[in-house]
Amino acid sequence: MELHIRNETSRLKAVVLGTAESNGPVPKIEDCYDPKSIENILAGTYPLEDDMIKEMDGFDRVLKKYDVQVFRPKVMKDVNQIFARDIGFVIEDKFIRSNILPNRINELDAINHVYEQIDPGKRIIPPASVHIEGGDVMPWNDYIFVGVYSGKDYADFITARTNMEAVHFLTKLFPDKRVKSFELRKSNTNPRENALHLDCCFQPVGKNKAILHKNGFLVEEEYQFLVDYFGVENIFEISKDEMYDMNSNIFSISESVVVSEVGFKRLNSWLRKQGFTVEEIPYAEIGKQEGLLRCSTLPLIRE
Numbered sequence: 001m002e003l004h005i006r007n008e009t010s011r012l013k014a015v016v017l018g019t020a021e022s023n024g025p026v027p028k029i030e031d032c033y034d035p036k037s038i039e040n041i042l043a044g045t046y047p048l049e050d051d052m053i054k055e056m057d058g059f060d061r062v063l064k065k066y067d068v069q070v071f072r073p074k075v076m077k078d079v080n081q082i083f084a085r086d087i088g089f090v091i092e093d094k095f096i097r098s099n100i101l102p103n104r105i106n107e108l109d110a111i112n113h114v115y116e117q118i119d120p121g122k123r124i125i126p127p128a129s130v131h132i133e134g135g136d137v138m139p140w141n142d143y144i145f146v147g148v149y150s151g152k153d154y155a156d157f158i159t160a161r162t163n164m165e166a167v168h169f170l171t172k173l174f175p176d177k178r179v180k181s182f183e184l185r186k187s188n189t190n191p192r193e194n195a196l197h198l199d200c201c202f203q204p205v206g207k208n209k210a211i212l213h214k215n216g217f218l219v220e221e222e223y224q225f226l227v228d229y230f231g232v233e234n235i236f237e238i239s240k241d242e243m244y245d246m247n248s249n250i251f252s253i254s255e256s257v258v259v260s261e262v263g264f265k266r267l268n269s270w271l272r273k274q275g276f277t278v279e280e281i282p283y284a285e286i287g288k289q290e291g292l293l294r295c296s297t298l299p300l301i302r303e
């Protein structure tokens, strides 16, 4: 397989889509690794496997409608394998294995059938000191945008998944790219104050537009860099509640086609006004685990 990913929006050819099958029983609070799952468990609203399978089937259908080759992970018993995004990622022709949260380590083996099709010389395994998850990594042409948390209390945050070592690692691995990091706001307890990954508060769409949530960023100048880079007229700024609902986590099939959640009324109407084709699907049950459409995918080949 010839991998090729240069950005977030070029025409998608092949992707891994996670699976909600055998997602396991409702987790114990102490086994959760994001505050939104905890909130839903406490409220008795944690999503049912059947509902999540239906949502992911709907996503699969849209991808296939656009002739995208869709790989699925091998189903592992009682393992949450919905968020394929985080277990590895592709930049240019390289597949980088994530050093993911130890709670999620089993998820990696499930895509061995894909991994084995990749030229061994293009498989990258970062050293153990590099903490990195695909949700924090966004190739954007000459840039690689990376969400990080570098506070001294990093180890206290199960919601902090990517460290500065990861930024240095990517800088060395891609000497021709500009690696730009963004400090993200973390909370283990309040999902409205937690940018779990960079794609929970930012995502480029189309050729030159972006969805953005200011409060997800800890450093004002870093947020401002994105506003200046895309231009304020090309930015769709989302509210705290919209970030909580994961509006920045839609998914691009191409520069003109996006998959979005059916409830994202304000965002979807903005996207249509900008000329996008918006494929709306229900995905709010998956959203209760603090991940959405981008998080469920691991793009392998874009044009």
Ligand SMILES: NC(=[NH2+])NCCC[C@H](N)C(=O)O
Pocket (backbone or CB within 6 Å): 033, 034, 037, 083, 085, 086, 134, 135, 136, 196, 197, 199, 200, 289, 290, 291, 292, 294, 295
């Ligand atoms: N790329 C993402 N934003 N992924 C979301 C992952 C959500 C999952 N509950 C976790 O905490 O790991």
